[in-house]
Amino acid sequence: MIELRSLTKRYGATLAVDDLTFTVTPGHVTGFLGPNGSGKSTTMRLILGLDAPTSGEALVNGRPYASLSLPMRKVGALLDANAVHGGRSAYNHLLCLARTNDIGPRRVAEVLEQVGLAGVARKRVGGFSLGMKQRLGIAAALLGDPEVLMFDEPVNGLDPDGVRWIRDLMRTLAGEGRTILLSSHLMSEMALTAERIIIVGRGRLVADATVEELIASHPTLEDAYMALTATSVQFGSSR
Amino acid sequence: MTSFTSRSRNLRAREASTNVLASEWLKVRSVRSSHLILALSLGTILLGVGLAWMAAGMYDSAPPDQRSRASLAELEKVLVIVPQLCLGVLGVLTITSEYVTGMIRASLAVVPRRWPVLTAKATVVGALGLMMGPTVEFGTYFLCRWVIDDRFAGVYTTPLVDRLPTLITTGLSVPVFALLGLGLGVILRSTAGAITILVGLVYVIPMIVGNLPEPWSERLGSVMIGGLPGQITGDDLTHSVYGSLLPPTAAAVVLATYALLPIVAGAWLLCRRDV
Amino acid sequence: MRAVLSSEWLKLRSVTPTYHAIGIAALMVALGVVWTFYVSGLTAERGSVQAAAPEQAFLPLIQISLVVIGVLAITSEHTTGMIRSGLTAVSRRGALLLAKAGVAGAVTFVAAHVVILITYVVSWLIADDRPLGFNETVFSHDLPILLASGSSVTVLALVGLGLGFVTRSTAGSIVSVVPVLFVLPTIAAYLPAPWHTRVTALMLPNLVPQIAGQRPSRGFGDSFLPPWGVSAMRQGYAVIALAVGFHMLRRRDA
Numbered sequence: 001m002i003e004l005r006s007l008t009k010r011y012g013a014t015l016a017v018d019d020l021t022f023t024v025t026p027g028h029v030t031g032f033l034g035p036n037g038s039g040k041s042t043t044m045r046l047i048l049g050l051d052a053p054t055s056g057e058a059l060v061n062g063r064p065y066a067s068l069s070l071p072m073r074k075v076g077a078l079l080d081a082n083a084v085h086g087g088r089s090a091y092n093h094l095l096c097l098a099r100t101n102d103i104g105p106r107r108v109a110e111v112l113e114q115v116g117l118a119g120v121a122r123k124r125v126g127g128f129s130l131g132m133k134q135r136l137g138i139a140a141a142l143l144g145d146p147e148v149l150m151f152d153e154p155v156n157g158l159d160p161d162g163v164r165w166i167r168d169l170m171r172t173l174a175g176e177g178r179t180i181l182l183s184s185h186l187m188s189e190m191a192l193t194a195e196r197i198i199i200v201g202r203g204r205l206v207a208d209a210t211v212e213e214l215i216a217s218h219p220t221l222e223d224a225y226m227a228l229t230a231t232s233v234q235f236g237s238s239r
Numbered sequence: 240m241t242s243f244t245s246r247s248r249n250l251r252a253r254e255a256s257t258n259v260l261a262s263e264w265l266k267v268r269s270v271r272s273s274h275l276i277l278a279l280s281l282g283t284i285l286l287g288v289g290l291a292w293m294a295a296g297m298y299d300s301a302p303p304d305q306r307s308r309a310s311l312a313e314l315e316k317v318l319v320i321v322p323q324l325c326l327g328v329l330g331v332l333t334i335t336s337e338y339v340t341g342m343i344r345a346s347l348a349v350v351p352r353r354w355p356v357l358t359a360k361a362t363v364v365g366a367l368g369l370m371m372g373p374t375v376e377f378g379t380y381f382l383c384r385w386v387i388d389d390r391f392a393g394v395y396t397t398p399l400v401d402r403l404p405t406l407i408t409t410g411l412s413v414p415v416f417a418l419l420g421l422g423l424g425v426i427l428r429s430t431a432g433a434i435t436i437l438v439g440l441v442y443v444i445p446m447i448v449g450n451l452p453e454p455w456s457e458r459l460g461s462v463m464i465g466g467l468p469g470q471i472t473g474d475d476l477t478h479s480v481y482g483s484l485l486p487p488t489a490a491a492v493v494l495a496t497y498a499l500l501p502i503v504a505g506a507w508l509l510c511r512r513d514v
Numbered sequence: 515m516r517a518v519l520s521s522e523w524l525k526l527r528s529v530t531p532t533y534h535a536i537g538i539a540a541l542m543v544a545l546g547v548v549w550t551f552y553v554s555g556l557t558a559e560r561g562s563v564q565a566a567a568p569e570q571a572f573l574p575l576i577q578i579s580l581v582v583i584g585v586l587a588i589t590s591e592h593t594t595g596m597i598r599s600g601l602t603a604v605s606r607r608g609a610l611l612l613a614k615a616g617v618a619g620a621v622t623f624v625a626a627h628v629v630i631l632i633t634y635v636v637s638w639l640i641a642d643d644r645p646l647g648f649n650e651t652v653f654s655h656d657l658p659i660l661l662a663s664g665s666s667v668t669v670l671a672l673v674g675l676g677l678g679f680v681t682r683s684t685a686g687s688i689v690s691v692v693p694v695l696f697v698l699p700t701i702a703a704y705l706p707a708p709w710h711t712r713v714t715a716l717m718l719p720n721l722v723p724q725i726a727g728q729r730p731s732r733g734f735g736d737s738f739l740p741p742w743g744v745s746a747m748r749q750g751y752a753v754i755a756l757a758v759g760f761h762m763l764r765r766r767d768a
Binding site: 050 | 255258261340345349
């Protein structure tokens, strides 16, 4: 479970996240939508304690993320698939992260197998395609077998095979009773994967509803999204 | 959720820091640049032997009157700048490479208290410096001693016991550079910035200080990092840009400050900054 | 070629490190002022002083800070992956290298000379007619060494650029420039005579005084290089580094 209470983040004059309050519940995939620059990634960084909120708080299973002693066991996250040292092998990259949370090489091999990278585990990440890096990032999130998972744009760069794989993976993970927060710009994909949708625009909460509720009033999820975010597509809010 | 999650939920703090240490050690040894840097440091020994061999050749072919006037510097003391710089750069890269790639986000997400990451990095680069410095110093010394023998007015015939303090202190300056590099890297988060400042501290500022009029040349020259090992062992520094006003203990304290102050400042920033 | 040049010029002036580097180099003016006031103060008690000219004393500061401009001109593109779009847009790799060399060379040339000349003029104005050692010659006498100092910065920046093309790594190139600038001259000075004078005379930082007809470094014998040899040596550093860089750029996949 992820709870946001009046979460606010200001960078100088820009309000990146503006009084955001919502709860992500376990057992289903929650889609996190919003135009570019609407504060999705910032929100995820705030949840992970990477950035400090200006005010408000973000709780994971009732506690601030930074107070967790072995956080990988509770929360797994994919923020930026490209954020890997190109000179390191996939196996070593994962082991670097795993070690810190007392996770052994066996689990590393397991997740590499699970995401389909076992064959290139010893290859330098620098030579990976974006799709392979996405799989590597997902593997890193899965390392600690966590109850809460966050994925920022995991579908980018994946082939149709990979897109379907992610969809099935997300649904399986949610079916196991985990909390899944998934951001994406692919509406059709989101409609197939997510059960609940949270939409933000200019750092503010625009909608928090089920997919069914959203498509009840609009022909498709995409139309619902367009209608709801029509006023928030400008960058750098001019409030 | 599964048996995996329930295993060892309450890890003791010491075990936790050992884990972070193991991770940082793996980070250093799993990239090629570290291997290259350490190989370069060890290459200093070869460079020293090469220079010694060249000098010995020139000495042997020189007429006797030139021989009696010929002098040679203690090569391991001159060449220590190579491992110092190498380990300094290793220190810088340990942290800035994470900022450049963005890996730092993942690193700090999995260790949210942050400072253990820096402590572990400091332990790893400090330990590598501690191994590399004395290895290079003693390696260069023994091989040069063997090549030079009693040439150059017996510069290499002093008993080892007399040279030991200098060899050890000079060797121990190498981990200081490693920690200084790491500290600068954490503060600046930029490879170019941190290496430039490191080079500035080590080479440029002493050159400028050496040009200052007295008494400031001597005063500031005494706290320059390069002159500190010499002051700790009480060497004659009159022909260098460095001063020699500090007693050995004070020089040791200043040397330790170079290593620790940037790291402490960096840790303070790391724990407060957004990543 | 003009389009490539203007693109490189835009790349250089649209990133902050360029301004940081020039800012640090410009510190020389402030340091020069403090320096001149300080040594002027000393004349009150000592009568006269033999102080080094501030633009000479602080030259390494400009050299190391502006070298970074040359290095980052290429390595920042490798770090970000921008090099691939760069080489797609300019498929003639030689043109890309020349444009980068032209822009980095021109920027460092202008920046270095401006900073050095301002430092020179300001310190000269502050010094007035007090006997400080460095202000006892006329401008026409000082000009050759001022120009030599300024262009040494450009040569170093181009060496940095060449090394950047070779190593493709910021750390690698800055670290490779350091030996050229600081380590080799130090080690050369420890060689037995007469070799130390011969080798020292070839070191890049020691070419600056030789261009002005002085000895390579204090405490060494006269230079054996003829004046044209000194300039050739100096340009040689930049040309060789860029040539090796070009060779690597042409041969390697981006």
